[in-house]
Amino acid sequence: MTRKAKNIRIRVAAGALALSGLFAALAQVVAQPAPAVGNRLALVIGESAYRTGPVASAANDAGLIAQTLQVAGFDVTGAADLDQEGLRKTLREFVEKAGAAGPDATVFIYLSGRALQYEGENYFAPIEAAIPAAANVPLETVRLADYLTPLAQMPLKARIVVLDAARANNFAPNQPLAGGLALVDPPPGELIAFNAAPGTVAPNETGPYGVYAQALNEMMRRGGVPVDQVFDSVRLRVAEQTKGAQIPWDESKLSPAPVLLARADDAPPPQAAPDLRSRPIRDYAVDQAYAAALERDTIAGYVEFLDAFPKSPYSARVRAILAVRREALTWRRARNGDTAEAYWTYLRRFPRGPHAEDARRRLAILRAEMAPPPRFAEYEFDVPPPPEWETQEDAIYFRRPYVVFDDPDYGPPPPRVEFLPPPVFYDEPPPPPPQRNLLPLPLVAAPLLFAVPAIRHGLFHAPAPVQAQNPGAQQYYDERARPAPPPGGFPQGGPRPGQQGGAPQPGAPGLAPQQPGAPAAQQPGQPPVGSAPVIPGGPRPGQQGGAPQPGAPGLAPQQPGAPA
Known part of the structure; x- marks a missing residue:
């Protein structure tokens, strides 16, 4: 995949990829080796609809990161706009799930919304939090240490915790709270990252996607980069894009730091960057x-x-x-x-x-x-x-x-970081607002950047989708072009409707539980996750991040009773 010298904006219409190009890309994908990734679990939550002031991009940002984590082989649990009870329940159930995952498990937590610090502890606010006084912080929010401390005591391979939540708020107006998030010292085996340095907040944003989430999405999708270096690049990218107004922070005690996506064999050599730590x-x-x-x-x-x-x-x-x-x-x-x-x-x-x-x-x-x-x-x-x-x-x-x-x-804005590649930001229309706590996944998948997904045909099973897309997206999807699926259906070995990569699995947020013995089925009126272009080094059609499945946006719906 070539890169222009200027900023690249990804604008891909669902279903616009020609079938010849799809199968040519597929042939290259099959030849790629699959990295061993072990057991990967992720929790992604986006809190947008705050009563004291919405966070425009939080749920969309969470959906963008959830999609990337799925491509990287994570079994993702996702939810949006939870109240305090729902937030506590979701965190508690995820901790229990991680405890049963075994010592080879890598756990990734991404929380987007509003967080605050109180007496040295970090708290994540549910959407109904009011907090008229500082003493209300422990009552109306969720103390993150209550869930991260048990995780730290588990024999996990790696823990990655990302708080995209350091934002200005109007909580406790008569008793000002310290701004931003409190600096923490991660335990061994953990990386913790904030969207803004401890004690600072990110500038207000009104767009559908935040700068930090887009930079994280971009850097995570670059193949072959250890995750601690991913966050170093995120800090430089965000500072560059915000002209120094926002400086993310992270601290890593991972040894070794895992690679989320391996580098494709046919990828061009990575751009040489100076080692900024080797010289005074x-x-x-x-x-x-x-x-x-x-x-x-x-x-x-x-x-x-x-x-x-x-x-x-x-x-x-x-x-x-x-x-x-x-x-x-x-x-x-x-x-x-x-x-x-x-x-x-x-x-x-x-x-x-x-x-x-x-x-x-x-x-x-x-x-x-x-x-x-x-x-x-x-x-x-x-x-x-x-x-x-x-x-x-x-x-x-x-x-x-x-x-x-x-x-x-x-002082003046800092200089552009010359050795960073041109930014590749997600610039698609936002999905409809979340409904019934469902995470709004991107309408079109972001591309992989010289990466081999951890999911490989015949070697790994794709994790269950985060959930079905929310019903409010149906009108938008109906207005998009719907070219027919390829003759003879999708390539042999791809997931069939109702299997992994098809309809949502039981227990996904906002979905009715599956009856014992009944086949997995999509909820009525809920279109599946958005489609994605296929690129060299990307996933196979029908797998996470690959071409749309039958019934997905951009494809003609499958007729009842027709063979998959």
Whole structure:
């Protein structure tokens, strides 16, 4: 697949691929070897319809990521717009499912919507959450540690947790909460990622798909890339696309990091990128030095940049990034200590910091004095105190309830990352809004980028579809072209309607349970998952991410009683 020098926008109409091209691509796919992937489970939730302010893209983003995870061989559980009871039930059942998966299992969790931090813990908000006061956070939201901690204690191969949920909100208006998400230290065998750096939020977005989800979808579909490097590339891509306004964060303790999709044998050689971690930052030109600091995303890396380029156009921005990260890490250490001395030390370093109210709440619980005494033994953090310039200017960094890096005080937008390939973003019309908690899957599948799917004909079974598409999509589908299926049906060995890759399996969100002994059947009025183009190195027609199945959008519906 060739790439133009400019940004590439994928615009593929369902069913528009000629049959000759389909079978030519199929011939190349059959020759590809299948990687061994083991047991893969994923939970994908998108919360859009918040009563206090919808998140336009959250459910669509979740559907996009769910589709990519299916292509990578994950058995995906997906849902949208859950209330608190439904959210807790879905998380609990997934943890139980992961516990039964065995030690070779890889678990992937993606949550999109609104999350918030309170006293050092991260909480995910269901759609009906109101939260008039800070004390209501534990009552009206779901504390993620209640579910991630049991996962961390299971003998799993790898755990990947993605929170695409650091957004501004109007919760607790009279008792401001610290913005964004709280920095956490993942346990061994886990990677955790946020759509925005700890203590910051993503800019408001109104489009059908968010920048972070699109960058994650793009980088996950590049074959042969370990998942920790995927998130490094996501950070660079999002910072590039938002002109520095949003900087994702991740921390990995995976050893080794799994590869989600193997690289196709016929793929062109990957574009050589400089190793931005092998040389001191001062050895790079300033533009590349900024990219190196951003890829490393550590306090030491940002300090090294400022030491080498104290007066560069990007130094003010790096100082802001460094100030927010230093404060978030200091608060994490204070919360881990959970003593009066730890909170007094935090307040001495950050008297107007975003966690000052959290520190005072903890001091009240500990029945300690609110103000630090004139003399006390300061808590020993492994984080150096902020320099004098940061102490003097901390009002610049923390003067608003939420830190977003698009503030003009942070200097001009950073440079484009020259070694990144041109972005390949999903630019299709959005699916209809979710109905009955069903995840809205993309109408047209995004392409694989030089990748071999983990699902292979005759070697692996495709996981059950996330669910049937919601009924509201039927009118849209009816208006699209419906070319006939190929003569003689689909290639031998592909899934038949009602089998894997066909109708939804029992237990999918929003579907009626299947009767014992009854064949799997699609729910009345619910069209199946959207169709996808077939490309070299992509899945076979009829498999996840391949050509549409009978009855899918873009194909003539199968007549009752006709052979599959």
